[in-house]
Amino acid sequence: MVILMGFGVLHSVQEAVSLLKRSGLRPKTIFIDLDESLGKISADTVISPEDVPPRDRSVLDGYAARWSDISMASENSPITLTLVGEVPIDKEDPGKIGPGETAKVATGSFIPEGANVVIPKEYVEVEDNKVKVFKAFAGGYGISVRGEDLKKGDIIIRKGYVIREWHLALLASLGLNRVKVYDSFKAAVFATGDELIEPGSPRRPGKVYVSTARLIVSWLKNRGIEARYFGIVPDDEVRIEKKFETLLNSYDIVISTGGTSVGERDLTAKVLKRISEDYVHGLALSPGKPAAFGIANGKILMALSGMPVAALSELIAVFDPYYRNILGRDEPWEPVLTAEMGRKYTSHPGFTNVVRSVLCQDNSKLKVYPLRVTGSGILSTLIKANSYFIVEEEITGIEEGEKISVRLINEKIERCKENVI
Amino acid sequence: MVILMGFGVLHSVQEAVSLLKRSGLRPKTIFIDLDESLGKISADTVISPEDVPPRDRSVLDGYAARWSDISMASENSPITLTLVGEVPIDKEDPGKIGPGETAKVATGSFIPEGANVVIPKEYVEVEDNKVKVFKAFAGGYGISVRGEDLKKGDIIIRKGYVIREWHLALLASLGLNRVKVYDSFKAAVFATGDELIEPGSPRRPGKVYVSTARLIVSWLKNRGIEARYFGIVPDDEVRIEKKFETLLNSYDIVISTGGTSVGERDLTAKVLKRISEDYVHGLALSPGKPAAFGIANGKILMALSGMPVAALSELIAVFDPYYRNILGRDEPWEPVLTAEMGRKYTSHPGFTNVVRSVLCQDNSKLKVYPLRVTGSGILSTLIKANSYFIVEEEITGIEEGEKISVRLINEKIERCKENVI
Numbered sequence: 001m002v003i004l005m006g007f008g009v010l011h012s013v014q015e016a017v018s019l020l021k022r023s024g025l026r027p028k029t030i031f032i033d034l035d036e037s038l039g040k041i042s043a044d045t046v047i048s049p050e051d052v053p054p055r056d057r058s059v060l061d062g063y064a065a066r067w068s069d070i071s072m073a074s075e076n077s078p079i080t081l082t083l084v085g086e087v088p089i090d091k092e093d094p095g096k097i098g099p100g101e102t103a104k105v106a107t108g109s110f111i112p113e114g115a116n117v118v119i120p121k122e123y124v125e126v127e128d129n130k131v132k133v134f135k136a137f138a139g140g141y142g143i144s145v146r147g148e149d150l151k152k153g154d155i156i157i158r159k160g161y162v163i164r165e166w167h168l169a170l171l172a173s174l175g176l177n178r179v180k181v182y183d184s185f186k187a188a189v190f191a192t193g194d195e196l197i198e199p200g201s202p203r204r205p206g207k208v209y210v211s212t213a214r215l216i217v218s219w220l221k222n223r224g225i226e227a228r229y230f231g232i233v234p235d236d237e238v239r240i241e242k243k244f245e246t247l248l249n250s251y252d253i254v255i256s257t258g259g260t261s262v263g264e265r266d267l268t269a270k271v272l273k274r275i276s277e278d279y280v281h282g283l284a285l286s287p288g289k290p291a292a293f294g295i296a297n298g299k300i301l302m303a304l305s306g307m308p309v310a311a312l313s314e315l316i317a318v319f320d321p322y323y324r325n326i327l328g329r330d331e332p333w334e335p336v337l338t339a340e341m342g343r344k345y346t347s348h349p350g351f352t353n354v355v356r357s358v359l360c361q362d363n364s365k366l367k368v369y370p371l372r373v374t375g376s377g378i379l380s381t382l383i384k385a386n387s388y389f390i391v392e393e394e395i396t397g398i399e400e401g402e403k404i405s406v407r408l409i410n411e412k413i414e415r416c417k418e419n420v421i
Numbered sequence: 422m423v424i425l426m427g428f429g430v431l432h433s434v435q436e437a438v439s440l441l442k443r444s445g446l447r448p449k450t451i452f453i454d455l456d457e458s459l460g461k462i463s464a465d466t467v468i469s470p471e472d473v474p475p476r477d478r479s480v481l482d483g484y485a486a487r488w489s490d491i492s493m494a495s496e497n498s499p500i501t502l503t504l505v506g507e508v509p510i511d512k513e514d515p516g517k518i519g520p521g522e523t524a525k526v527a528t529g530s531f532i533p534e535g536a537n538v539v540i541p542k543e544y545v546e547v548e549d550n551k552v553k554v555f556k557a558f559a560g561g562y563g564i565s566v567r568g569e570d571l572k573k574g575d576i577i578i579r580k581g582y583v584i585r586e587w588h589l590a591l592l593a594s595l596g597l598n599r600v601k602v603y604d605s606f607k608a609a610v611f612a613t614g615d616e617l618i619e620p621g622s623p624r625r626p627g628k629v630y631v632s633t634a635r636l637i638v639s640w641l642k643n644r645g646i647e648a649r650y651f652g653i654v655p656d657d658e659v660r661i662e663k664k665f666e667t668l669l670n671s672y673d674i675v676i677s678t679g680g681t682s683v684g685e686r687d688l689t690a691k692v693l694k695r696i697s698e699d700y701v702h703g704l705a706l707s708p709g710k711p712a713a714f715g716i717a718n719g720k721i722l723m724a725l726s727g728m729p730v731a732a733l734s735e736l737i738a739v740f741d742p743y744y745r746n747i748l749g750r751d752e753p754w755e756p757v758l759t760a761e762m763g764r765k766y767t768s769h770p771g772f773t774n775v776v777r778s779v780l781c782q783d784n785s786k787l788k789v790y791p792l793r794v795t796g797s798g799i800l801s802t803l804i805k806a807n808s809y810f811i812v813e814e815e816i817t818g819i820e821e822g823e824k825i826s827v828r829l830i831n832e833k834i835e836r837c838k839e840n841v842i
Binding site for chain 2: 034035038039052057059088089090091092106107108109110144148149150154156157164165166167168169170171172173174175176177178193194195198199200201203204205206207208209210211212214215217218221222229306307308331332333334335336337338339340361363364365366367377378379380382383403408410411412413
């Protein structure tokens with residue numbers, strides 16, 4: 001624990017995460033139409049209940065045969081097989097064929113026993129019960145083998161993971177038209193601060209456009225939370241308290257930005273202390289020290305920093321571990337890559353550090369450079385950075401050349417250049 | 422050009438891309454509320470019109486002073502400054518201070534000339550016009566310097582890029598409450614094939630649940646296109662044609678899946694040929710050979726493969742280059758990483774190859790392994806793969822150890838293991 005004037009004792013991020021877990025707030029699970037599930041978070045680990053396809057089947061219209069019979073066929077010396085039947089796609093028992101024999105199949109038909117190739121219909125000539133084959137095909141051609149796509153027990157999607165296009169298609173291919181997902185948390189976000197004005201209103205000296213609250217709303221939306229922005233509340237304890245109380249009636253999570261630093265305007269933290277059953281204020285987190293977290297009535301209250309980068313750091317270090325935990329998801333949302341530190345990084349000692357960084361490529365090797373400018377008000381570092389990493393409180397620094405795990409937040413990864421970062 | 426029985430001449434993917442460009446189909450641009458813009462595609466490259474912040478300003482409530490005056494202050498030997506004024510946040514001219522002087526500032530106040538540090542109010546004691554400072558702070562502390570966040574001319578977001586949380590917050594911080602985005606294309610997707618049934622209906626021999634059309638709808642949705650699924654049309658030329666015609670009345674892009682391979686059920690391609698002003702059928706693309714593309718009345722028609730992986734390959738190789746081109750976006754949607762080939766890859770000669778792959782990490786080095794199983798019907802390879810790469814038609818193969826560009830489609834990147842892939 002670190003003692004600091006003004007805050008008294010600072011709390012570790014783990015304490016704050018534990019507080020949120022103690023709230024008991026958990027998302028409900030609901031069944032929705034498969035066609036509405038893209039981008040939702042799966043509440044189940046879905047496992048293939050059977051082999052897909054369940055039996056060998058044809059993937060084209062043609063003639064099922066034995067590969068050894070037609071392996072020498074060519075345009076100049078076609079091979080003639082005897083047509084012994086046809087397998088319509090709805091036939092449960094495809095029968096069998098012997099040497100020199102063939103059966104007509106359609107896309108989807110089961111493959112007769114003894115056959116191991118399907119010759120596309122455009123490479124044969126049929127006359128009565130004689131089928132002339134003009135081309136050789138490799139064994140297995142035209143056949144989708146039992147279990148080729150999915151084996152019984154294969155994992156389609158894991159609990160806590162976002163349903164992507166391939167998951168949706170695979171769930172469809174199993175015949176599922178309903179899928180169990182987490183119902184979205186409902187979050188309300190408002191900004192506090194006499195200095196704030198809304199974008200679109202005229203510029204005025206000393207006034208600042210509300211951006212941190214919007215950053216938070218957007219971050220939450222991108223993680224499956226139904227978040228809404230509720231405007232600016234002036235620096236007035238009574239009005240802030242009323243806003244929290246009102247929003248708590250209808251929302252699972254209520255978040256304020258600003259008014260958390262120690263000083264005469266340290267109002268949101270004071271309000272949170274008063275209306276919460278349990279409460280944490282002041283984190284050993286850099287950036288993001290002034291945040292306060294409370295729980296009341298099974299709901300979560302957060303008084304985040306007014307500084308955008310600090311507020312994001314508070315969400316990443318405290319809210320996200322709680323959120324992923326209750327979703328049953330252990331891994332971060334972003335791709336995690338191992339990279340070599342491009343230069344030494346000295347950590348804020350005793351603090352958890354959330355460090356914006358630039359991930360770059362030196363050939364096939366990944367390097368990462370922490371951004372030099374780290375002011376918690378400097379929003380543009382979030383577009384200059386393409387990644388971030390977390391340094392746990394017990395770590396004092398990372399040497400140049402050391403390997404660390406970096407989370408990618410932007411699709412742009414450039415070649416490493418000298419002196420650019 | 423490659424000649425193949427049945428298809429006649431195969432077209433290069435470039436020919437098909439050019440055809441789509443010739444359609445003249447372009448998305449409209451519209452202005453929308455900033456708060457509705459998350460995830461939309463920016464239709465403008467937005468540049469900061471000014472420095473942000475426009476002038477040096479305080480980021481806390483405290484006292485502006487000269488760093489050299491307070492650099493030796495401590496709890497045991499405080500330093501006393503003379504309070505010469507106050508800068509309210511709405512004051513255009515913050516005045517100036519001399520040596521030994523200080524001015525009270527609030528969060529957002531402009532910094533008086535001569536001051537280069539703001540001492541937080543909780544570290545001072547004020548009596549009349551005397552301010553006792555109990556702690557030293559580094560020069561620049563508490564001050565957000567002009568242009569620190571954005572310099573005039575800095576790029577906030579580029580045309581053709583998806584608006585992420587940080588872009589939205591930065592646009593807000595510039596005072597913008599409207600943003601120019603591309604209006605979504607409207608796409609209709611239907612499936613063809615007598616063998617198809619809808620998920621949720623009972624399993625039947627020879628029948629297959631519709632998944633490819635869902636894969637396509639989801640892929641389009643993830644790229645800002647309003648895509649809708651329109652069910653199954655049987656293998657009946659008249660009904661397929663009617664479906665295309667009806668959907669073309671209301672949609673910019675109409676897509677069928679299935680019925681493109683040469684054979685008695687090669688119906689969608691036939692219909693496309695009949696109703697299109699200009700038309701391409703049969704691509705030198707692996708997987709994805711049987712696709713057909715047409716343009717009619719400034720709209721786009723696509724008859725994609727019924728095989729999911731082939732259909733995706735057709736979208737990636739043909740539709741996506743056209744789509745990114747008209748959006749003004751040169752780079753792929755996914756993160757692109759340079760990796761070393763883990764083993765030799767032999768290309769389908771003369772063909773553009775879209776290759777599913779596993780990207781893995783050998784320490785900080787990236788390696789990529791093409792998936793061995795590449796059947797175009799094997800949907801599960803899309804979850805077993807975490808990446809793909811494109812091999813242009815003029816390339817015949819890639820050697821083990823060669824560096825290639827890989828696109829990441831999944832957040833999971835594991836350590837390279839022997840014999841796993």
